[in-house]
Amino acid sequence: MSVLTGVWPAAELDPVQRMRILVAAMPQAAFRECLIDAPFDAVWRVASDLENGTAQWEKNVAALTILEQEDDRLAVEIRSPLGFRLRAQAILRPGWCVMQGRIFAVGMAAAPEGDRTRFAHFEALRIPGTKVIRPLLRHRIHHEFESLERLVRRKPGSGIS
Amino acid sequence: MDVDVVELIRLAQRGDALAMSQLLDALAPYVGRICGAIALENGEDAAQETLITVFRQLRSLRDPTALHAWARTIAVREAIRAAQVPAAAGAVAPANTAAAVERGDPVVTGDVHRVLKRLSPDQRAILVLRDLHGVDEAEAARLLGVARGTVKSRLHRARAVFRREWTT
Numbered sequence: 001m002s003v004l005t006g007v008w009p010a011a012e013l014d015p016v017q018r019m020r021i022l023v024a025a026m027p028q029a030a031f032r033e034c035l036i037d038a039p040f041d042a043v044w045r046v047a048s049d050l051e052n053g054t055a056q057w058e059k060n061v062a063a064l065t066i067l068e069q070e071d072d073r074l075a076v077e078i079r080s081p082l083g084f085r086l087r088a089q090a091i092l093r094p095g096w097c098v099m100q101g102r103i104f105a106v107g108m109a110a111a112p113e114g115d116r117t118r119f120a121h122f123e124a125l126r127i128p129g130t131k132v133i134r135p136l137l138r139h140r141i142h143h144e145f146e147s148l149e150r151l152v153r154r155k156p157g158s159g160i161s
Numbered sequence: 162m163d164v165d166v167v168e169l170i171r172l173a174q175r176g177d178a179l180a181m182s183q184l185l186d187a188l189a190p191y192v193g194r195i196c197g198a199i200a201l202e203n204g205e206d207a208a209q210e211t212l213i214t215v216f217r218q219l220r221s222l223r224d225p226t227a228l229h230a231w232a233r234t235i236a237v238r239e240a241i242r243a244a245q246v247p248a249a250a251g252a253v254a255p256a257n258t259a260a261a262v263e264r265g266d267p268v269v270t271g272d273v274h275r276v277l278k279r280l281s282p283d284q285r286a287i288l289v290l291r292d293l294h295g296v297d298e299a300e301a302a303r304l305l306g307v308a309r310g311t312v313k314s315r316l317h318r319a320r321a322v323f324r325r326e327w328t329t
Contacts, residue, residue, distance in 0.1 A: 008293065009274050011197035011204030013189055013212075021209065022181050025173065025216035091182050098182045105178035126176060 014111035015095035029124035030137030057147035199240035207243035244282035284319035
């Protein structure tokens with residue numbers, strides 16, 4: 001008979017830790033993390049506002065429309081800066097968003113780190129041979145982080161004085 | 162294994178990010194229970210390292226039904242390794258949110274974490290494998306890289322320490 005009873009400890013991973021795992025399976029993905037000097041709620045309020053916020057900091061997106069939503073699953077239409085319209089499916093929940101279209105996948109994750117927020121973002125093209133542009137995408141993500149942080153700071157109730 | 166999970170693995174192996182996200186939802190709690198119980202304060206590091214290895218090598222998995230056994234092999238190895246590293250400053254004990262182990266009689270509640278700290282990582286690993294996950298002796302020996310006789314004696318000692326500490 002087992003001597004084991006009671007509730008056992010279990011390790012739980014936050015969304016940023018999970019995103020590091022996800023990109024481990026995506027060698028073509030460009031991935032970066034940053035620390036944003038604002039509380040999690042303020043950061044995620046902006047980052048998760050796909051229709052009103054994404055186009056202001058994500059350089060691939062000129063506009064985003066949610067077509068359908070059921071629980072944490074979304075169908076969206078993205079208009080690119082060049083005018084192309086792309087359909088995508090997404091999973092959106094607190095601290096976690098993964099979005100995928102026929103030729104691309106992107107993701108963002110956030111987790112509190114003290115009074116600040118660790119934010120992670122990946123971008124990948126689902127086209128063979130695109131691993132070579134990963135450095136360019138990583139460079140662009142760096143600037144997207146700066147744009148996101150500026151948006152968070154401008155938002156009333158961001159928790160930043 | 163659930164047909165849906167097999168399909169998720171197939172899609173994830175083809176680079177489907179949404180399938181990967183769902184697969185992670187399914188696998189993280191399982192790995193977290195193994196790593197939390199063996200590595201304690203270093204359980205998060207062990208779980209993250211385990212899942213990074215699993216996802217990085219996902220395309221090489223030929224039999225999707227072997228996913229959990231494969232992940233368990235890596236998790237045990239990573240958890241024992243992580244348990245031997247001093248916990249980082251600020252590391253916290255894993256949350257006691259795993260499904261309760263309902264086996265055994267009588268059901269006793271208490272601080273499992275405190276008791277587990279009195280065991281060595283190897284002893285915690287054998288308890289987790291044999292008593293928590295029902296792994297047989299031969300498989301436990303293979304996973305831990307020791308003889309079956311060692312598994313038997315180590316389990317005996319681990320149960321004795323667990324029982325003694327539980328009642329003090």
